[in-house]
Amino acid sequence: MSPSHTPDPARRNPQTTAAILEAALAMASESGLAKVSIEGIAARAGVGKRTIYRWWPSRGAVVLDAWAQRLDDHLYKRLRSAQSDDFEADLKQMVKGAWLGAIGDTRPVLAWLIGEAQHDPNLAAELRERLIGPTRELVAERIRRAKDDGQVAPDIDPYRAIDLIYGQLYYRLLVAPGPHDEAFTDSVADLALRGLRPR
Amino acid sequence: MSPSHTPDPARRNPQTTAAILEAALAMASESGLAKVSIEGIAARAGVGKRTIYRWWPSRGAVVLDAWAQRLDDHLYKRLRSAQSDDFEADLKQMVKGAWLGAIGDTRPVLAWLIGEAQHDPNLAAELRERLIGPTRELVAERIRRAKDDGQVAPDIDPYRAIDLIYGQLYYRLLVAPGPHDEAFTDSVADLALRGLRPR
Numbered sequence: 001m002s003p004s005h006t007p008d009p010a011r012r013n014p015q016t017t018a019a020i021l022e023a024a025l026a027m028a029s030e031s032g033l034a035k036v037s038i039e040g041i042a043a044r045a046g047v048g049k050r051t052i053y054r055w056w057p058s059r060g061a062v063v064l065d066a067w068a069q070r071l072d073d074h075l076y077k078r079l080r081s082a083q084s085d086d087f088e089a090d091l092k093q094m095v096k097g098a099w100l101g102a103i104g105d106t107r108p109v110l111a112w113l114i115g116e117a118q119h120d121p122n123l124a125a126e127l128r129e130r131l132i133g134p135t136r137e138l139v140a141e142r143i144r145r146a147k148d149d150g151q152v153a154p155d156i157d158p159y160r161a162i163d164l165i166y167g168q169l170y171y172r173l174l175v176a177p178g179p180h181d182e183a184f185t186d187s188v189a190d191l192a193l194r195g196l197r198p199r
Numbered sequence: 200m201s202p203s204h205t206p207d208p209a210r211r212n213p214q215t216t217a218a219i220l221e222a223a224l225a226m227a228s229e230s231g232l233a234k235v236s237i238e239g240i241a242a243r244a245g246v247g248k249r250t251i252y253r254w255w256p257s258r259g260a261v262v263l264d265a266w267a268q269r270l271d272d273h274l275y276k277r278l279r280s281a282q283s284d285d286f287e288a289d290l291k292q293m294v295k296g297a298w299l300g301a302i303g304d305t306r307p308v309l310a311w312l313i314g315e316a317q318h319d320p321n322l323a324a325e326l327r328e329r330l331i332g333p334t335r336e337l338v339a340e341r342i343r344r345a346k347d348d349g350q351v352a353p354d355i356d357p358y359r360a361i362d363l364i365y366g367q368l369y370y371r372l373l374v375a376p377g378p379h380d381e382a383f384t385d386s387v388a389d390l391a392l393r394g395l396r397p398r
Contacts, residue, residue, distance in 0.1 A: 033318065034318045111317045112317050112318060114314070114317065114373060114374060115313070115314040115315065115316070115317025115318060116314065116317075117314070118310045118311050118313065118314025118315075118373065119232065119233045119311060119314060128375070128376075132374060132375050136375065160386065160390060162375075163366075163367045163370055163371065163375070163390075164363065164366075164367060164390055164391075166366075166370055166374070166375075167362075167363075167365075167366025167367040167368075167369065167370035167371075168362045168363060168366040169366075170366065170369065170370050170373065170374050171362055171365055171366035171369050171370065172362065172366075174313060174317065174369065174373055175313060175331060175365070175369050176327070176331050176335065176361075176362070176365075177327075187359065191359060191362075191363055191394055192363075192394065193394075194393070194394035194395075194398075195390055195391065195392075195393035195394030195395075196393075196394075199393075
């Protein structure tokens with residue numbers, strides 16, 4: 001999964017990598033994301049700036065890497081575990097578990113990364129490769145099964161269904177703020193399901 | 200509508216203001232938004248940096264102001280003109296007219312502004328005040344009438360309906376890219392309407 005603009009991450013020194021990623025997340029949570037810099041991360045991790053620039057093209061790339069590694073286990077596990085026979089229950093579990101659970105306290109990091117991605121095409125590509133794409137595939141798989149089971153209408157495009165579900169979440173995160181709680185995530189699923197169910 | 204952090208915009212010199220806003224938009228379209236700077240705008244408009252900083256707190260604020268003034272006429276006129284008796288036709292007109300028409304060629308400016316807003320709370324507040332809030336009110340008004348006319352289900356919250364519609368547009372703009380064309384905006388309205396109609 002190594003992006004083309006960096007050398008093979010498998011060749012990184014694991015201790016140094018861990019120290020750099022830890023420093024990036026610690027700086028982000030202590031001083032706020034706007035204050036994160038390559039200089040600051042290097043100083044805190046006890047490495048030279050060149051070591052960081054060798055493996056990551058920008059501060060956004062370091063924060064994404066740190067964040068994605070922390071998220072990976074939780075997020076994909078929660079999405080994969082939604083495998084009951086009840087699509088409504090599974091969808092609510094996926095949205096609540098992933099958005100409030102796995103992403104929950106790092107939602108500001110996600111908003112900041114997507115913000116940075118609007119003027120950083122490399123970061124945008126990495127975000128799609130590491131987070132957006134894999135999430136969409138896992139959810140699309142569950143929607144395909146719901147179509148086979150007759151719980152979602154046969155003419156629904158799974159990826160457009162994902163736009164309908166995740167659009168509500170990201171719109172609230174990035175554009176029109178509001179509470180992110182279970183009442184909201186349940187209503188996201190309910191409102192989407194009104195349109196997705198067979199008629 | 201003047202935000203609390205700037206002096207009353209009515210007291211700005213109109214010629215200077217026009218020159219500054221024109222310079223900001225010209226720079227954005229010629230060199231790309233990432234290259235826009237207060238220094239560059241000042242040089243191009245033939246004013247001092249202090250004049251700009253007196254009225255606008257950041258380069259994002261200047262671009263937003265320039266963009267919103269250019270947009271205002273088109274956007275709100277298009278949203279207000281959707282007043283037939285057919286909610287489906289009006290919704291398609293609003294989404295197509297506003298998103299493809301009025302916002303259309305300046306969609307990258309919108310994406311960049313929302314990106315900047317993720318780490319600039321003043322800009323986020325201005326965006327909500329000048330664009331997001333007024334748009335939501337206009338669309339909510341049309342949805343309320345559709346509820347009165349029995350074309351939208353009585354238990355639908357108009358603002359959550361807006362999340363469902365605009366969420367799809369912004370998600371594609373900011374998170375999971377795809378074509379922005381009439382086939383897409385029509386399908387945005389169709390998919391939302393499946394869930395909004397009375398059952």
